[in-house]
Amino acid sequence: MNNATMSHRQVLEALSGLLLGMFVSMLSGTVVSTSLPVIVHDLGGDQAAFTWVVTSTLLTTAIATPIWGKLSDLFNRKVLIQLALVIFVGATAAAGFSQDAGMLIAFRAVQGIGAGGLAALSQVIMADIISPRERGRYMGLFGAVMALATVGGPLLGGFLTDVANWRWNFYVAIPFAIAALIILQITLKPAPPTRDRVRIDYFGIVLLATSVSLLLIWVTSAGDSASSWFGWWSWQTAVMLGGAVLAGILFVVVELRSAEPLVPLTMFRNRTFTLSVLASIAIGIAMFGTSVFLSQYMQMARGATPTQAGLMTLPMIGGLLIASVVVGNLISRYGRWKGFVVTGTVLTGVGAALLSTLHYDTNFFLVSVYMLLMGAGVGMTMQNLVLIVQNTARPEDLGAASSGVTFFRSLGGTIGVSVMGAALASQVSTLFVDRQADIGKALASLGKKGAEIGAQFQTGTLPEVSKLPDVVRVIVEDIYAQGIAASFLIAVPFAVLSFIAVLFLPNVSLTRMTTRERLQASEADLATYSAEGGMEAVPATGPVPTQAPQSRRSRRDG
Incomplete structure (x- = not known):
């Protein structure tokens, strides 16, 4: 099945199950985004737990993405995407039964395995059906799905949390997942595997998982604050960082010698692939890091409820959707992409820099403008980097090439959330100590209620800021605003790196061939x-x- 022999209606039928699967994936992620502070609070988690609830999913997504991509070159792609959907939704539903932060983190890690498959396989299957040049023609459909999931998800999640119980956030996607599985079975007829011999690089999988996991555990757990497990200069740091480097080196050696490498390193000879990978890492850091902590900013620094936080982040979502749909159609019409992608990296950097200036009382109109710029930058860049790589990749390496870019974007996002979360936890811990006298005075004025709040602060559990008395809430909001703004600053140099990488990308016109x-x-x-x-x-x-x-x-x- 290819675009040359398919009518517009046939393409839409083939895409229908894929679009619904993407909707399930996005909805399951966005529906909990604004509720995470409340979820982590109810489960007794601290700032490190909040970071790991997000990081665990990103970590396993990053590790699983190239694996699914390689499998897509070897096995039936329809079966694989259905399997990924089952894993993803099953783990999401199981997360709703979590009794503590550890259980939630574990189920979210399994969820990431399925998410990696959905991310990698959807890109590969789209390339089977639609040529790079014609992809923009259908961006309106993908934009509609993104709009429904990214706008409706946070609002639905906040509503369920405020009115019923946050656990329903994890169950709401199940009916959509069942429908997606049925439609995929009926409508999807992907291209056959491009390889006859099936070999899986198991050793490479283990080494990649080991290297990435050790690196992120070290980044999240190390530091000098009382909340850290060990110091930056300690034997634990030496073991974890050294182990990560050693596993990374062994992974490169294994990939060079493997008949079917997980990540074909020969692809890095292609300048388009190499520069797109660098840009994707930087975009992942900026995109995932800022989106995760913007929701926390709304609730922890502005005292919003989950529903209100969902509404307050709409400018960023709107910027992302409008930019991705409009730019996708322009690229499809004219076949030129570079100017749009370069502009996107500039907007991403400017948005991250402006977000790093936030205070708890910053005029919300300015906050909305900053979010709009960040969203527009990501929307102009994120998917187009995958499109550029698919345009020049060898057909038999399409799965590995597509998932390679997605993998490094997820890896960048994982590192970004880990580093920004560690910086936020350290900054908040320091600021609570610095403001101890102010907090003590405010708590004393509340009598018995103040003593209860003070005891909760001592546990390290994330406070539910919207329910704190005003005299304490203002101090806590100021502390979290400063910590989150400082973490946003980390994304700025990476946005500059993505701009430099995109600037040197070869300006290859998009092909009309599937x-x-x-x-x-x-x-x-x-x-x-x-x-x-x-x-x-x-x-x-x-x-x-x-x-x-x-x-x-x-x-x-x-």
């Missing part, structure tokens, strides 16, 4: 060349050019 058409055209080209006596016959499963003969110029990008 993945299967490119593979067939390349095989036909090789067969013609062989028939003319130019070379021995080449097996269809061997390396092939990425474009039809008339498009070979676009391959010379590094």
Whole structure:
């Protein structure tokens, strides 16, 4: 099945299950975003637990993404995306039964395994159905799905938390998931696997998971504050950081020697792939870090309820959706992308810098403008980096290439949330000590109620700021505003890095050929060349050019 033999209606039918699956994935993530402070508070978690509830999902998503991408080159893609959906929704529903922060973190980690599959496979299957040049024509549909999930999710989650119970946040996507599985089974007919021989790089999977996990545990747990498990300069730091580096080196060695590497390092010879990876890491840090802590800012620094926080973050979501849909259509119409992506990285950096100036009483109109700029920057950049890589990747490496960019974006997001969360926890801990006299005076004025609040502060559990008395709430809001603003500043240099990487990307025009058409055209080209006596016959499963003969110029990008 390819775009050349499919009518617009057939393409829409093929995309319907995929769109619903993406909706389930996004809804399950966004519906809890504004409720996390309340969830972590109810489960007795501290700021480190809040960070790990988010980081655990991002970590396993990052690790699982290249694995699913490689599997998509080897096995039936429809079966894989259905399996990923089952894992994702099953773990999400199980998270609703969590009795403490540890259980929630564990189920969220399993959720990330399924999320990695949905992220990687949706990109690969879209490339099977729609050419890079025509992708923008359908961006309105993806924009509508994103709008419904990213706008409706936080509002629905906040409403369920305020009116009923936060546990319903984890159950609401189940009916949609069942419908998505049925529709995928009926409508989706993806291209067959591009490899005949099935080999899975198990050793590479273990080494990658070990390296990334040790690095993030170290970043989150180390520090000099009383809440940290160990210091920056300690034997635990040496073991974890050294182990992460060693596992990373061994991973590179294994990938170079593997017949079917998890992450084909030869792809880094392609300048487009390498620079897109660098930009994706930086965008992931800026995107995930700011979006996670913006919700916390609304509740911890402005005293909003979960429902109010969902409404207050709409400017960022609106900027992301409008920019992604409008820019997607412009790219599809004109076939040029570089100016939009460069502009997106600039807006991301400016938005992150402005968000780092926030106070608890910053005029909300200015906060909305800052969020709008950040959202527009991410919307112009995020998916287009995957599109650029798919445009130049070899058809038989499409799964690995697509998931490679998504993996590094998730990895960047995981590192970003971990580093920003660790910085926030350290800053808040320091500020609570510095403001101890002010807090003590405010608590004393409340009598017995103040003593109860003070005892809760001593446990380290995240406070429910919207329910604190005004005299205490103002101090707590100021503390969290300063800590969150300082963490936003971390995203700025990475946004600058993404701008530099995108600036040097080769400006290759987008092809109108789907993945299967490119593979067939390349095989036909090789067969013609062989028939003319130019070379021995080449097996269809061997390396092939990425474009039809008339498009070979676009391959010379590094």
